[in-house]
Amino acid sequence: MLKLINTGLGRTGTTSLKVALERLGYGPCFHMFDIIGNEERLAQWEKIICDGQHPDWEAVFDGYTSAADGPSAIYYREIAEAFPEAKIILTVRDAESWYQSTYDTLYQLVLMSEKNPPIADSLQARIYRITSTMVWDGVFHGRFSDKDYAIEIFNNHNQEIIQNVGLDNLLVYDVKQGWEPLCSFLGVDVPPGDFPHVNDTESMRAKLRQMGSGRPDTVAGAPATSR
Numbered sequence: 001m002l003k004l005i006n007t008g009l010g011r012t013g014t015t016s017l018k019v020a021l022e023r024l025g026y027g028p029c030f031h032m033f034d035i036i037g038n039e040e041r042l043a044q045w046e047k048i049i050c051d052g053q054h055p056d057w058e059a060v061f062d063g064y065t066s067a068a069d070g071p072s073a074i075y076y077r078e079i080a081e082a083f084p085e086a087k088i089i090l091t092v093r094d095a096e097s098w099y100q101s102t103y104d105t106l107y108q109l110v111l112m113s114e115k116n117p118p119i120a121d122s123l124q125a126r127i128y129r130i131t132s133t134m135v136w137d138g139v140f141h142g143r144f145s146d147k148d149y150a151i152e153i154f155n156n157h158n159q160e161i162i163q164n165v166g167l168d169n170l171l172v173y174d175v176k177q178g179w180e181p182l183c184s185f186l187g188v189d190v191p192p193g194d195f196p197h198v199n200d201t202e203s204m205r206a207k208l209r210q211m212g213s214g215r216p217d218t219v220a221g222a223p224a225t226s227r
Contacts (some may be wrong), residue, residue, distance in 0.1 A: 001058070001061075001065075001083065002030075002061050002064060002065065002066060002067055002079070002082075002083040002086045003026060003065050003066060003083075003085070003086055003087065004021065004026055004065070004066040004067070004086055004087045004088075004089060004186075005066070005067050005072050005080055005088050005089070006018075006066070006067060006068035006069065006072050006073065006088075006089050006090075006091060007072065007073050007076040007088055007089070007090050007091075007161050007165075008073055008089070008090050008091030008092060008093075008158075008173075009073050009098075009139070009154060009157060010069060010070065010073070010102065010106060010135070011093070011098055011101045011102045011105065011106065012091040012092055012093045012098060012175075013091045013093065013174070013175030013176075013197075014031070014068045014069035014070075014073075014091055015031065015033075015068075015069065016175045016195070016196050016197050016198050016199065017029075017068050017089065017091055017173075017175060018031050018066075018068045018069065019196040019198055020175075020179075020182060020195060020196055021065075021066045021068065023191055023196070024182075024186060024188050024191065025065075025188070026065045026066040026186070027065055027066065028063065028064050028065065028066075029064065029065065029066040029067065029068050030061055030064040030066070030067040030068070030071075030072070031067075031068055031069045031070070032069045032070035032071070033069075035070070035071070035130070036127055042123075042126060042127075042130075045071065045130060046126065046129070046130060048060075048071075048075075049071075049130050049133050049134045050129060050130065050133050057078065057079055057082035057083070058082060058083075061079075061083075067079065070134070070135075073157075074134055074135070074138065076088070076161070077164075080165075087169055087170075087185070087186070088161070088165045088169055088170045088171070089170075089171045089182075089185070090158060090161050090162065090165075090170060090171070090172045090173065091173055091174070091175060092158055092172055092173065092174055093174060095151045095154055095155060096151070098151075098154060099147055099150055099151050099154070102144075102150075103144075103147075107136075107144055107145075109128070109131075110128075110136055110144075113128045139153060139157070140153055141153075171185040173185075175195065175197065178194075178195040179191065179195050
């Protein structure tokens with residue numbers, strides 16, 4: 001059963017948060033990587049995202065304690081309704097740097113796919129369909145290349161969550177803050193070692209280059225909405 005839902009959009013530290021949550025005992029943490037790396041789960045989410053299926057959310061997240069990145073940010077209302085006791089973490093970041101990071105990484109996969117469309121029904125095509133339907137055509141209405149519009153959507157998304165989630169159940173969190181605010185919110189001890197910072201821009205670019213090469217061994221690690 002989910003005890004925690006991350007509602008921050010991709011490139012706000014969602015992958016770092018996943019690693020941190022799992023170290024704090026909130027794992028396994030569902031992430032977009034779990035969809036991309038599993039054929040059965042990919043098909044399941046194609047029905048939810050592309051076909052508009054209303055799923056049994058408890059079945060979807062069976063075996064997971066938390067959810068971060070991708071779907072949890074977009075479907076947070078439905079997921080929170082299914083798990084009313086779950087805590088909510090909104091990962092945030094300076095809007096300008098968020099846009100640049102997203103444009104330089106995730107959005108490059110969109111541009112590559114538009115220039116060289118993947119083979120129909122291939123794994124790459126299915127992933128592109130999911131991310132486009134959910135994020136680029138969904139959240140950003142096909143206008144992510146319009147920086148001002150994309151930043152407005154980003155800010156509106158964050159503000160909507162702050163307004164709609166009770167403050168006693170919400171942590172607005174920049175992963176640069178490290179362990180202390182996260183552990184305080186969860187009521188757990190600060191673990192030894194540094195807070196994890198993973199999936200930075202350069203490593204994301206490397207994954208994108210691998211994706212563009214069509215290497216099948218890289219698809220499971222392909223980014224969708226992460227940082």
